[in-house]
Amino acid sequence: MMQRLFAFLTLLLLAGGYARAQLPAGADEAELKAAILFNFAMFTEWPTDTLPASAPLRLCVFQGNALLTALSGLQEKHVNGHRLVVRTLPASPGASQLAACHLLVLDAQDRERWPQLKHELANSSVLTVADDRTIGANGAMISFGIDNRRVGFDVDLVPVRMARLSLSSKLLRLARSVQ
Numbered sequence: 001m002m003q004r005l006f007a008f009l010t011l012l013l014l015a016g017g018y019a020r021a022q023l024p025a026g027a028d029e030a031e032l033k034a035a036i037l038f039n040f041a042m043f044t045e046w047p048t049d050t051l052p053a054s055a056p057l058r059l060c061v062f063q064g065n066a067l068l069t070a071l072s073g074l075q076e077k078h079v080n081g082h083r084l085v086v087r088t089l090p091a092s093p094g095a096s097q098l099a100a101c102h103l104l105v106l107d108a109q110d111r112e113r114w115p116q117l118k119h120e121l122a123n124s125s126v127l128t129v130a131d132d133r134t135i136g137a138n139g140a141m142i143s144f145g146i147d148n149r150r151v152g153f154d155v156d157l158v159p160v161r162m163a164r165l166s167l168s169s170k171l172l173r174l175a176r177s178v179q
Contacts, residue, residue: 029146033131034070036151040129040142041079041103043168050125050164051102057082060101062089064109067131071105099124106140107131114138125163141165152176 041057051057057079061068068088077084089097091113098104098117104126106114114135121128129144130136136143141160144153154177160167172178 028070030067030070031073032146032151033067033144034074036144036153037067037071037103037105037129038074038077038079038084040127040144040171041084043171044103044127045166045168046102046127047125047164051082054081056085057102058085058087058100059103059105060087060089060098061105062091062110062113065105065107066109067105067107095120098126101126103127103129105129105131106135108134111135114140122162125165127163127165128159155179 037059041059046057059071059074061071065071071086074084075086087101089101098120102125104117104121106117106128107130110117110130111132111134115138118128118139127142128140129142130140131145133143133145136154136156139156139159141163142153142155144151146152153175155167155172155175156179157167158179
């Protein structure tokens with residue numbers, strides 16, 4: 001099932017398809033969201049001083065995140081020549097633990113810690129992706145979700161640029177909104 005979701009989303013991105021495409025029949029929401037996150041990583045470029053060639057790409061998530069099990073299924077997949085490593089963060093990570101991440105996945109359970117995380121990540125090249133509209137509206141780089149079985153996401157380019165990240169135009173074309 002996960003392979004079909006990856007293929008569906010990659011085709012959607014490469015073809016420039018409609019961002020709010022209908023979910024495939026029988027798709028598990030958590031697996032679909034994990035596949036979406038994988039594609040966000042595929043279409044993001046990190047600075048070479050942050051993610052050197054062939055270094056592992058670290059996807060970080062807090063214990064209790066609803067997507068943790070599905071995200072664990074991404075372990076050891078390859079993203080643009082980088083082996084994906086899924087890390088579970090402690091409840092109160094240090095700044096160095098956060099900065100060691102390349103992609104940080106947040107959900108509603110992270111609302112209270114988000115202001116502190118945002119502050120600690122201010123000078124880091126960490127792609128912040130929120131599966132929560134509140135966090136998304138408060139400075140996450142990408143906010144995504146599924147409404148009525150339709151996939152959609154919004155991008156805030158200000159923090160993306162501050163983090164020295166580059167998002168593919170293919171990805172940006174599919175966003176509901178780009179600020």
